[in-house]
Amino acid sequence: MAVNDTQPLISHLIELRKRLMYSLVSVLVVFLALVYFSNDIYQLISAPLLDKLPQGSNMSATDVASTFLTPIKLTIMVSVFASVPVILYQVWAFIAPALYKHERRLMLPLLVSSTVLFYLGMAFAYFVVFPLAFGFFVNTTPEGVNFIPDISKYFKFRNDAVYGVWGRI
Numbered sequence: 001m002a003v004n005d006t007q008p009l010i011s012h013l014i015e016l017r018k019r020l021m022y023s024l025v026s027v028l029v030v031f032l033a034l035v036y037f038s039n040d041i042y043q044l045i046s047a048p049l050l051d052k053l054p055q056g057s058n059m060s061a062t063d064v065a066s067t068f069l070t071p072i073k074l075t076i077m078v079s080v081f082a083s084v085p086v087i088l089y090q091v092w093a094f095i096a097p098a099l100y101k102h103e104r105r106l107m108l109p110l111l112v113s114s115t116v117l118f119y120l121g122m123a124f125a126y127f128v129v130f131p132l133a134f135g136f137f138v139n140t141t142p143e144g145v146n147f148i149p150d151i152s153k154y155f156k157f158r159n160d161a162v163y164g165v166w167g168r169i
Contacts, residue, residue: 019090026086031079038071041078042151048130049154050139059151066152073157077163081122085115125162133161 034041046059053059061067080087092111096104141147 010014013063015135016094023083023087023090026078026083027076030082031076034075034079035072041075042071045074045078045158046151046154048078048126049134052134054138057148059154060148061152062150063152066131066150070151070155075158084118086116088127122162128157129161 047135048061061070063069088111092107096107099107
């Protein structure tokens with residue numbers, strides 16, 4: 001569609017719904033592929049904290065369903081994380097028809113760089129920030145206090161740190 005062409009609001013909403021459905025389906029497909037490995041994903045994501053805990057220490061689960069729900073919630077977050085390229089493409093496919101040709105040329109580098117920077121930021125947090133932060137938290141535990149983090153609170157903290165406001169969803 002050219003820039004001067006107009007569409008009624010309903011056709012824009014239908015297109016938006018289609019793009020949202022593609023994004024949701026991509027997250028669902030990745031989730032279904034990963035749900036079997038949810039406990040392995042939990043182990044991978046919890047490694048920065050577990051490596052800093054004193055020898056013989058473990059995390060705890062204080063909620064009734066947290067041993068089941070926490071790995072599932074984590075798998076959903078990883079599914080969204082893995083689907084970012086598809087989601088960004090769907091955003092691009094929705095807004096591209098409204099842009100001029102010279103504006104579209106600028107968007108490809110932006111789309112690629114935003115995807116790469118998103119993944120680099122996540123890797124930086126996992127490999128650099130979290131080990132330093134968790135080492136600090138464990139080493140500053142007052143005398144006589146057992147540091148036993150709860151799994152659901154750990155993942156809430158991690159999501160808040162990585163995703164900011166979006167981690168609260």
